[in-house]
Amino acid sequence: MLIKKTSGDLRRVLNSPGTLELANSRLLAALEQSPALELDGVTFNWRHLHLGPGVYAKGFEAVIHRHDELQIEYAADGRVCFIAGGDKQMILPGQGCMIMPGVYHRWMAVDALLMAGALINVGGHAGSSFLAALNEASKKGMRVFGGKDLVAWMEQILAMAVSSGPDAWRIEIMGSLLRAWLARCFEAVFDLKPWKCPVPSAKREMNRRQVLCDTAVAFLRANYGRPLQVADVAAQVGVSPRHLNRLFCENLKDSVAGILSEIRLQKAKALLAGNPSLSVKEISYASGFSSPGHFTQKFKKRFGVVPGRVNNRA
Numbered sequence: 001m002l003i004k005k006t007s008g009d010l011r012r013v014l015n016s017p018g019t020l021e022l023a024n025s026r027l028l029a030a031l032e033q034s035p036a037l038e039l040d041g042v043t044f045n046w047r048h049l050h051l052g053p054g055v056y057a058k059g060f061e062a063v064i065h066r067h068d069e070l071q072i073e074y075a076a077d078g079r080v081c082f083i084a085g086g087d088k089q090m091i092l093p094g095q096g097c098m099i100m101p102g103v104y105h106r107w108m109a110v111d112a113l114l115m116a117g118a119l120i121n122v123g124g125h126a127g128s129s130f131l132a133a134l135n136e137a138s139k140k141g142m143r144v145f146g147g148k149d150l151v152a153w154m155e156q157i158l159a160m161a162v163s164s165g166p167d168a169w170r171i172e173i174m175g176s177l178l179r180a181w182l183a184r185c186f187e188a189v190f191d192l193k194p195w196k197c198p199v200p201s202a203k204r205e206m207n208r209r210q211v212l213c214d215t216a217v218a219f220l221r222a223n224y225g226r227p228l229q230v231a232d233v234a235a236q237v238g239v240s241p242r243h244l245n246r247l248f249c250e251n252l253k254d255s256v257a258g259i260l261s262e263i264r265l266q267k268a269k270a271l272l273a274g275n276p277s278l279s280v281k282e283i284s285y286a287s288g289f290s291s292p293g294h295f296t297q298k299f300k301k302r303f304g305v306v307p308g309r310v311n312n313r314a
Helices: 007-013 017-031 127-138 148-162 170-189 201-223 230-237 241-251 256-274 280-286 292-303
Strands: 037-039 042-050 070-077 080-084 087-091 095-099 105-109 114-123 142-146
Touching (some): 007 148, 017 042, 017 148, 017 170, 070 080, 070 148, 087 095, 095 170, 114 127, 142 148, 201 256, 230 256, 241 256, 256 280, 256 292, 280 292
Antiparallel strands (some): 037 042, 080 087
């Protein structure tokens, strides 16, 4: 369930030093749960994220400075004027700006301001080329971005950062939202298509088929002890019985029934070897075979010996 807090609510609660310290601590912890974003040869990792002093007073001016990493500043509430590399931009609530590494900049809070600041490490063997291309597109060293999804995700992130009460996966959820938020930031400021080659359709189809087969086999392994029809298995992966059999024959070189039989025989073999007190009849039913006779026939054909001779049962 989404936690609802308006920007005004956040501004009020962040006036408390204890709440601000908790929020910044949770944001840093969430970064550890936010896996790197990747393009072809480029990786994006969170370096830092914070809310500064919580709420900047109207008229507050930051000293001119620069960072070696890519910087993102996001106005959660209030307007802020940024000056970077000779460019001057008014950032409205729900907007942010991306500032290139090494670019001197400063800003002034036009209103009482709640702003999240982040540093992003751009790495990988093509990281420098990506930054050069991004810098060229930015002209004067700064790019402004915005979007409804960015606003909604950041509101949720900040609300979770300040809210009380138990939440088993609070940090993990925040990390996932931060990863999605960062991806949208880059999509909003730069054309990423040249930097991420699409997976060929043939490869996607191959992966999909393998996933279907793996899911079906996992279902067989979990349910081998009860009566199963191909239609039961096909229903679990959302394909027709005929199509599933074709996938099994193409990818696993056997039919669904053949794979199920092998799973049952291997289970029966393990039971025979490890449980000398169990009868062949008990093991045949425990392994999912319909009758001891059918089990014995299948077992001898597969292993060259009748089950009664395993582990001195003869």
